[in-house]
Every structure is written in C-alpha cells, then in structure tokens.
Amino acid sequence: MKIVVCIKQVPNTTEVKFDQKTGTLIREGLPTIINPEDKNALEEALAIAGPVGGQVTVLTMGPAQADYALRETLAMGAHEAILLSDRAFAGADTWATSYALAKAVEKLGEFSLIFCGRQAIDGDTAQVGPELAEHLDIPHITYVRRIVALDEKTVVVERALEDGYEIVESTMPALLTTLKELNVPRYPSAGGVITAFDEKKVMVWTAESVGADPAKIGLKGSPTQVKRTFTPPVKGTGKMLTGTHKEMVQQLIQELRTKHVL
Amino acid sequence: MAIIVDKNCCVGCTLCVPACPFAAIDMVNGLAVINDQCTICGACIEVCPVTAISRDDEGTECEVCTPESYSGVWVFAEQRQGQMLNIAYELLGEGKKLAGALNVPLSAVLIGSNVAPMAKDLYAYGADTVYLVEDKELELYRTETYTAAFVGLVKKYMPEIILMGATHIGRDLAPRVAGRLVTGLTADCTELGIDLEERILLQTRPAFGGNIMATILCPVHRPQIATVRSGVMKKAAPDYDKTGSLVREAYRSREVKVRTKVREIVKEMGKVVNLEDAKVVVCGGRGIGSAAGFALLEKLAQKLGGVVGGSRGAVDAGWLPSGHQVGQTGKTVHPKLYIACGISGAIQHVAGMQGSKMIVAINKNPAAPIFKVADYGIVGDVHQVLPLLIAALDEQGAPPISLKQADD
Numbered sequence: 001m002k003i004v005v006c007i008k009q010v011p012n013t014t015e016v017k018f019d020q021k022t023g024t025l026i027r028e029g030l031p032t033i034i035n036p037e038d039k040n041a042l043e044e045a046l047a048i049a050g051p052v053g054g055q056v057t058v059l060t061m062g063p064a065q066a067d068y069a070l071r072e073t074l075a076m077g078a079h080e081a082i083l084l085s086d087r088a089f090a091g092a093d094t095w096a097t098s099y100a101l102a103k104a105v106e107k108l109g110e111f112s113l114i115f116c117g118r119q120a121i122d123g124d125t126a127q128v129g130p131e132l133a134e135h136l137d138i139p140h141i142t143y144v145r146r147i148v149a150l151d152e153k154t155v156v157v158e159r160a161l162e163d164g165y166e167i168v169e170s171t172m173p174a175l176l177t178t179l180k181e182l183n184v185p186r187y188p189s190a191g192g193v194i195t196a197f198d199e200k201k202v203m204v205w206t207a208e209s210v211g212a213d214p215a216k217i218g219l220k221g222s223p224t225q226v227k228r229t230f231t232p233p234v235k236g237t238g239k240m241l242t243g244t245h246k247e248m249v250q251q252l253i254q255e256l257r258t259k260h261v262l
Numbered sequence: 263m264a265i266i267v268d269k270n271c272c273v274g275c276t277l278c279v280p281a282c283p284f285a286a287i288d289m290v291n292g293l294a295v296i297n298d299q300c301t302i303c304g305a306c307i308e309v310c311p312v313t314a315i316s317r318d319d320e321g322t323e324c325e326v327c328t329p330e331s332y333s334g335v336w337v338f339a340e341q342r343q344g345q346m347l348n349i350a351y352e353l354l355g356e357g358k359k360l361a362g363a364l365n366v367p368l369s370a371v372l373i374g375s376n377v378a379p380m381a382k383d384l385y386a387y388g389a390d391t392v393y394l395v396e397d398k399e400l401e402l403y404r405t406e407t408y409t410a411a412f413v414g415l416v417k418k419y420m421p422e423i424i425l426m427g428a429t430h431i432g433r434d435l436a437p438r439v440a441g442r443l444v445t446g447l448t449a450d451c452t453e454l455g456i457d458l459e460e461r462i463l464l465q466t467r468p469a470f471g472g473n474i475m476a477t478i479l480c481p482v483h484r485p486q487i488a489t490v491r492s493g494v495m496k497k498a499a500p501d502y503d504k505t506g507s508l509v510r511e512a513y514r515s516r517e518v519k520v521r522t523k524v525r526e527i528v529k530e531m532g533k534v535v536n537l538e539d540a541k542v543v544v545c546g547g548r549g550i551g552s553a554a555g556f557a558l559l560e561k562l563a564q565k566l567g568g569v570v571g572g573s574r575g576a577v578d579a580g581w582l583p584s585g586h587q588v589g590q591t592g593k594t595v596h597p598k599l600y601i602a603c604g605i606s607g608a609i610q611h612v613a614g615m616q617g618s619k620m621i622v623a624i625n626k627n628p629a630a631p632i633f634k635v636a637d638y639g640i641v642g643d644v645h646q647v648l649p650l651l652i653a654a655l656d657e658q659g660a661p662p663i664s665l666k667q668a669d670d
C-alpha cells in the first residue's frame with residue numbers, strides 16, 4: 001500500500017510576540033515547526049503502512065529550508081520525502097498550491113491514500129486538502145477523527161461534526177484530512193534521526209520536473225491575492241477594579257447593573 | 263513573478279522590513295533585499311516612501327473569465343436533516359448588504375430532499391430568489407453530490423459572489439466547488455465589503471494565527487467565494503410578508519460520480535453547547551487548574567442564564583470537550599456578557615471573543631493580555647473571586663436578567 005502525506009512547515013504562531021512599544025509583530029526568530037495536524041496525518045499513515053509493509057511518501061511545497069521539516073518526518077519513519085520547491089511557486093494561494101501538489105502526486109504514480117492535516121496554523125484555511133482531491137478527481141473526507149475500517153479497496157472513517165460525527169465510507173484512492181483527536185504522533189527515533197540526516201535523501205522537484213503549467217502556479221496561477229495586511233485594532237483599555245476581592249466583586253455588580261447588563 | 267527592489271531608488275529607510283508579514287526582507291549593505299520567504303503579497307510596496315519596490319505582475323489576467331458576465335450574490339442555505347442552520351440567516355443578513363451595495367438580487371441555494379418548505383424562511387430573512395435542487399440522493403450531505411448540484415447552478419446562473427458558512431460541511435464543500443470552478447476562496451472572513459469602483463469583494467480575515475488581519479481579493483476569477491464562521495455576521499429581523507421566486511433545478515444523478523457513502527450520523531448530546539447564540543458566556547482557561555474547577559463556572563453560568571466555554575489551553579488539558587472551545591480554532595462568540603476566568607488572553611483566544619458586548623476578566627496575573635480587551639478587570643485568584651461573585655449574585659437575587667435579545 002502506498003500512502004502520501006502532505007505537510008507544511010509553518011511558523012509557530014502560538015509563540016508570536018509583540019513589540020510592547022509599537023504594537024507590531026516581532027517576526028524574527030520565530031521557530032518553524034511541522035504543522036501540528038500534519039503530524040497526525042503522518043502518524044496515521046505510518047500506523048497503517050507499518051503492519052502491511054506499506055510505503056509512506058511525505059510531500060511538501062515550500063522554500064529550501066522546508067528540507068528540515070522533511071528530515072523530521074523521515075526520522076519519524078517516513079520512507080521518502082519530496083520537496084516541491086521553485087521560485088515559480090511563490091505567492092501561491094490554496095488553488096495554485098493544491099494544483100502544484102497534484103502534479104507532484106501524479107508524478108509519484110499509483111497510491112491508495114493521501115493524508116493531510118485538517119488545516120495549517122498559519123493560514124487556518126483547511127482548503128488545500130479538498131482542492132488537491134478535486135485536482136486529482138478523487139473523493140475526500142475532511143475532519144477525520146477515527147479510522148473505523150480499512151481494506152484494499154475501501155476506507156471507513158468517523159468524520160467529526162459540530163454536534164457529533166458521521167460514519168463515512170469511501171472507495172480508494174481517497175484523500176483524508178486529519179484532526180488531532182485521531183492519534184498521538186510518535187517521536188522521531190534516535191536511529192531515525194541519524195539516518196534521516198545521513199542516508200535518506202530528500203528529493204527536490206521543480207515546477208518543470210512535475211510538468212506544472214506555468215500559468216497555474218505561483219501568484220500568476222492564484223485566483224486570490226492579498227491586498228493588504230494590518231494588525232488588528234486594539235480595544236481601549238477598560239477599567240481595572242481595585243480593593244479587596246469582595247469590594248471588587250461589589251463594584252463589578254454595581255457597574256454591570258448601571259450598564260444594564262444585569 | 264516577483265517583488266523587485268530598485269537598487270538605485272532604495273534609500274535604506276527599512277520601513278518595508280516590519281511591514282512584511284513573512285519576514286522576507288533583509289537589509290543588505292543598506293539596501294532592502296527580498297529573500298525566499300516572499301509570497302509576493304505586496305505589503306512592502308505600499309509602505310515604500312520612494313516607490314523603489316514594485317511587483318512585476320504581467321499576465322495575471324485570465325482569458326477564460328469575464329467578470330462582467332457574473333452577477334448577483336448567493337448564500338448557501340445549509341440545512342441538516344431538514345433543519346436550517348442559523349448561519350444561513352446570518353449570511354443572508356450580510357449578503358443583503360453586499361447585494362444592496364452592488365444593486366443586484368440576493369439569492370439562496372437550497373439543496374436537500376423535501377426541503378422546499380424552508381424557502382419561505384429564506385425569503386423572510388432576505389432572499390429574493392431561492393435556487394432549489396431536491397433529490398432523494400441529496401438527503402444527507404455528501405461532498406460529491408452537493409458539489410455537483412452547486413457547481414451546476416453556478417455554471418448556469420453565474421453569480422458574482424457566494425457566501426458559505428464555515429461549518430464542517432461548508433468548509434468541506436466550498437474548496438471542492440472553488441477547485442472545480444477554478445476560482446478563489448477565502449476562508450473564515452470576519453469582514454466583507456465591496457470596492458464599488460472595481461466591483462470586487464473585499465474579504466478580510468485573520469491570518470498568521472490571528473496575529474494579523476489580511477484583506478484578500480479575487481480580482482479576475484468568478485464567482486468570488488468566501489466562508490464565514492457562525493456568530494460573526496448578524497441576521498436581519500425576518501419579514502414573513504416578503505416573498506420571492508423559486509427556481510427549481512433538476513439533479514442529474516446519473517452524471518455524478520459518487521464514491522462515498524454516509525453510513526450513519528451520530529449525535530453526541532453532551533457536545534452540544536450553543537456558544538454562538540448565548541447571551542452570557544463564562545469561559546475558563548488554564549488558570550482553572552482542573553476539570554473539577556469548572557463546576558464553579560457552571561454555577562455562575564447557570565446563575566446568569568449563560569453557558570460555559572473554555573480556552574484552547576483548558577480544552578487541550580481535557581477539562582472540557584472541544585465543542586466548548588472559544589477562539590481562533592474554536593467558536594466565535596458575541597454574547598452580551600463574557601466573563602474570562604483564568605484566561606491569559608492569547609491573540610487566538612481574543613479573536614473568538616472580542617465581539618462580546620461586555621468583557622469581564624478575572625486573572626491573578628495583572629500583566630495578562632486579557633485585561634487589554636476587558637471592560638472590567640479583577641486581579642485575583644478565580645477560585646476566590648468566583649465564589650464571592652456567585653454569593654453576591656445570590657444576595658441580590660439576580661434574575662436570569664434582561665437577556666432576551668442581544669441584537670439591540
């Protein structure tokens with residue numbers, strides 16, 4: 001069984017700090033990590049492939065430094081890794097990104113499953129997975145929280161809904177997007193780390209090598225464009241209550257009554 | 263396609279460096295140099311005082327699409343098992359404004375089995391037209407069947423804007439539809455507007471984990487598709503005297519490739535908490551310390567006629583089910599009163615609750631960022647403050663108050 005896992009190297013947005021004086025984002029030195037839910041995607045692929053001697057290929061599109069994220073996946077047990085990297089991909093939105101990934105997947109050949117994390121923490125769009133499935137003309141199931149059954153032809157999963165879940169069955173090949181509830185990602189093994197950085201190679205593919213249409217990649221191939229970015233406006237500071245706990249509680253109730261909230 | 267810095271013009275002022283959302287500009291020998299992180303977003307172009315930065319963006323025109331041939335604003339009226347979701351009405355409320363600005367009709371897309379009676383509600387909430395696709399095959403949502411039905415309608419009637427709810431179904435359907443139509447999709451918009459001159463939808467959304475906001479355009483491709491989370495937009499007051507026209511479209515099941523099957527839908531009652539419509543939300547963070555600690559919040563919420571939510575930290579710790587999470591990756595709430603207990607106020611959390619009318623924060627750390635968005639702040643241990651607050655409300659015999667309508 002051949003499984004493809006798509007990952008993204010992202011800035012760790014939970015560690016963003018602001019310049020106290022100017023209120024602007026401090027971007028230097030922000031560590032990059034493998035997008036957390038992509039690790040759940042990889043874990044599931046490894047867990048499925050392991051017992052049946054399957055092959056797990058990790059794919060990412062990004063700049064040269066994404067090599068590091070791929071090495072980490074190799075250390076976790078992935079068999080091969082592909083870095084889709086080309087200046088021509090720069091500025092890609094989710095449509096152009098998923099198109100480029102689809103071209104790479106086509107080059108890889110036959111596969112049974114593609115796993116993607118539900119969404120990346122830097123963009124939070126959750127679009128690349130379904131759009132990739134659309135480009136490849138295969139079914140997808142999003143918000144997968146449990147694999148119920150799997151054989152050569154069919155996969156059955158629990159797909160999370162806001163108020164429960166549904167059990168969905170799909171033929172393969174199919175693309176699944178994973179939630180963190182799905183599993184607990186393994187740590188890289190010590191041996192894995194050594195071989196990941198020594199022996200195993202990360203293949204670098206360019207736009208040309210995957211046969212991507214130059215009109216459909218990068219900024220040029222992106223239907224959407226960022227017009228501007230700005231820091232969200234900060235609300236004026238409210239009132240800090242003072243006194244003993246009891247006094248503060250009394251003041252609060254008084255204020256809420258005055259403002260007709262109570 | 264790239265961002266170009268004219269070396270002869272650059273004066274080395276460094277203004278572009280902090281303007282870049284992706285840390286893609288380095289100063290080398292006193293000149294701005296674009297590095298590999300560049301996504302060509304163009305944020306630097308606007309701030310350069312000497313117009314040394316430009317984008318070589320020839321060829322962004324697409325020959326296939328002519329935006330002018332698309333007209334009208336559509337809303338996906340998402341229903342589940344015959345029950346219309348609130349988000350549909352919220353999107354109609356917002357869609358009405360957009361359609362008004364563009365002077366075009368507002369329509370709703372209703373897909374399902376035996377759902378026609380719901381059209382009257384859609385008219386009441388603002389739809390001029392309801393596009394209806396009914397078939398037994400469409401009773402339960404499936405990506406493939408709904409995508410086919412939706413794309414068929416778009417190709418035939420060519421709307422310029424489509425709004426969908428950022429629900430587990432909307433976020434499954436929208437990218438598939440946008441992918442097939444070769445058009446842009448912007449997720450989780452918090453603000454929508456129209457650039458009348460260009461006749462373009464301005465889609466503003468949080469990016470970078472909510473640390474920055476970005477306004478996204480889909481300049482050439484049509485339709486322009488945006489998803490919006492529930493609780494972000496306001497529904498209009500329904501007018502049941504208003505009617506509209508119904509356009510029925512057949513579902514051509516034989517032309518649709520279906521490879522998936524829904525075996526069963528399971529409701530998990532414990533998970534249902536209607537945070538989005540709550541008038542009072544009492545929310546707890548890591549400072550609560552344990553699952554048992556949430557009993558106090560539950561008590562306070564009951565007293566105020568509200569519900570309990572949690573920060574990501576509290577949910578990740580397993581103290582509350584994930585359906586209770588408020589914030590960027592959880593729910594967006596806009597109650598009349600929001601009480602943040604032991605929540606530090608990370609930007610991701612604030613993104614989900616800053617629309618609250620009144621915010622009260624209780625935290626023992628006076629430097630907690632939550633106090634920056636709070637109307638009233640109490641520095642103290644929640645375990646001591648909350649019992650006092652509950653007791654004080656008891657004394658005053660606080661009723662489940664004037665919380666009938668929050669939409670005033």
